[in-house]
Amino acid sequence: MAEPKVVLFYCFTPLADPPAIRLWQKTLCESLDLRGRIIISPHGINATVGGDLKAVKRYVRDTKSYLPFKHIDVKWSVGRGDDFPRLSVKVRPELVAFGAPEEVLVNEDGVVGGGVHLSPAELHALVTARGEEVVFFDGRNAFEAEVGKFKNAIVPNIKTSHDFVAEIESGKYDDLMDKPVVTYCTGGIRCEVLSAVMKRRGFNEVYQLHGGIIRYGEAFGDKGLWEGSLVVFDERMVQTFSEHPKVISHCESCETPTTNYINCGNLACRALLLLCPTCIENGAGATCSPSHKGRR
Numbered sequence: 522m523a524e525p526k527v528v529l530f531y532c533f534t535p536l537a538d539p540p541a542i543r544l545w546q547k548t549l550c551e552s553l554d555l556r557g558r559i560i561i562s563p564h565g566i567n568a569t570v571g572g573d574l575k576a577v578k579r580y581v582r583d584t585k586s587y588l589p590f591k592h593i594d595v596k597w598s599v600g601r602g603d604d605f606p607r608l609s610v611k612v613r614p615e616l617v618a619f620g621a622p623e624e625v626l627v628n629e630d631g632v633v634g635g636g637v638h639l640s641p642a643e644l645h646a647l648v649t650a651r652g653e654e655v656v657f658f659d660g661r662n663a664f665e666a667e668v669g670k671f672k673n674a675i676v677p678n679i680k681t682s683h684d685f686v687a688e689i690e691s692g693k694y695d696d697l698m699d700k701p702v703v704t705y706c707t708g709g710i711r712c713e714v715l716s717a718v719m720k721r722r723g724f725n726e727v728y729q730l731h732g733g734i735i736r737y738g739e740a741f742g743d744k745g746l747w748e749g750s751l752v753v754f755d756e757r758m759v760q761t762f763s764e765h766p767k768v769i770s771h772c773e774s775c776e777t778p779t780t781n782y783i784n785c786g787n788l789a790c791r792a793l794l795l796l797c798p799t800c801i802e803n804g805a806g807a808t809c810s811p812s813h814k815g816r817r
Contacts, residue, residue: 524574525600527557527755528581529735531567531616531710533631534589539563539612546584547610553580556605558754560613564627566590567616567710569754571604589629596708596735604755617714620683624718636704636716636727641740644703644730648746656697660685660706660715661752664793668759668770668780669734669749671705685715689722701726707751709733738762750780758782772797774805 536542539561546559550570555577557570570580584590614622626633639647648655657674659666666676675697677688702724704712712729719727730737734751741747742762749769750759759780768778772795779797786806794806 525571525602525604526574526577527569527571527598527600527604527753527757528577529569529596529598529708530593531565531708531713532590532593533565533616533625533627533713534629535627536561536563536565536589542566543610543612545587547608549580549583550608550610553577555580556608558605559610560616561611562613562616562622564616564622564625569605571600571755594709594732596732598735598753598760600755601757604757606756615714617711618682619685619714619718621686621718624686624721625714626717632713632717634717634720635713636720636729638731639703639728640731641737641745644728644737645741645745647701647703647728651701654700656700656702657746658694658697658702658704658715658719660704660711665707665752667795668768668782669747669751669766670769671746672748674705682711682714686718689718695723698724699726701728703728703730705730705734705737707733707753708735735760743767752782770795772800774800 543561553572553576555570555572557568559566559568570577581595585593615625657671659670659674659676662680663676663678670676679685679688704716704727706712709730709732716727716729734747737747738751743766748767750761750766752758753760768780770780771777772779774796777797779795781796781798782793783796783801783806785792785794796806
C-alpha cells in the first residue's frame with residue numbers, strides 16, 4: 522500500500538432507510554478494499570475508514586455524492602496500512618452510544634438544541650475574552666484523557682459514553698451551570714450529543730469544539746491549550762500533533778513517561794495498560810494485578 526490514509530467523519534441528518542445506507546456503504550468499501558468502522562442510524566452516519574490514498578479519496582468522493590452527506594467535514598490522518606483488522610458497517614439506534622436515543626433530535630442542519638460550535642480560533646478568542654471563567658469539559662472516556670487533554674480540563678470519571686447522562690444528572694457539575702463550558706472530544710461527534718444533554722439539564726452557556734481535538738491539533742499543534750497525545754480507535758492507538766509532544770502519562774509499572782498502551786495479557790481482562798517498552802520486555806502486563814485499570 523503506497524500511501525495509507527485514515528479518514529474520520531460524521532454527519533447528523535435524518536435518514537429514512539438506514540439499512541439501505543448500510544448496504545451502499547458496505548458495498549462501496551468492499552469494492553475499494555477499505556477497512557474500518559461505520560455506524561448508520563436514523564440520526565446519520567459516523568465513520569472511520571482506512572486504506573490506500575486513491576481508494577480513500579474515491580470513497581470520500583462517492584460518499585459526498587449522496588446529498589445529505591454533501592457537506593461532511595472529513596478529517597484526514599496518516600495511516601500505517603494495518604490500522605483496522607476488518608470492515609464493520611452496522612445499523613444502530615444511536616451514532617454515539619449514550620443509551621438515550623430520545624435525547625438526539627436532528628434536522629438537515631444537524632443536532633437540534635446542541636452547544637454553540639467554536640472553531641479553534643474562536644475557542645482562543647473566547648478564552649482570551651473570558652479567561653479562567655471558561656471551563657473545558659472532556660467528552661471522552663476517562664482513560665483517553667490520561668495521555669492528553671486541554672489544560673485544567675474537567676475529566677468526568679466515566680468508562681463509556683453510556684455513563685454521561687447519569688454523570689451530568691449527579692449534581693457534581695451544578696456549579697458550572699452559569700459558566701461558559703466548552704465540551705471537546707476526538708472529532709466532535711460525542712460533543713454534539715453531550716452538549717445537548719447538558720443544555721437540556723440546565724447548563725446555560727455550552728459550547729463545543731467544532732471538529733474536535735483533531736481540528737484543534739491541525740490548527741495549533743502543541744503550541745496552544747492542548748497537552749499530550751490523542752487516543753484514536755485503531756491500531757495506532759495514539760496520534761500526535763508535533764514531533765515532540767508533551768508526555769503527561771506514566772508507565773503503570775515504573776512511572777517512566779509513556780503513551781504506550783497495550784492490552785492486559787489475561788484474555789479475560791484485556792484492560793488497556795500504560796506500559797513503557799522496557800517494562801513490557803520485562804513481562805509487566807502479562808498477567809492481571811490489582812493495579813490494572815479497566816479502560817476499555
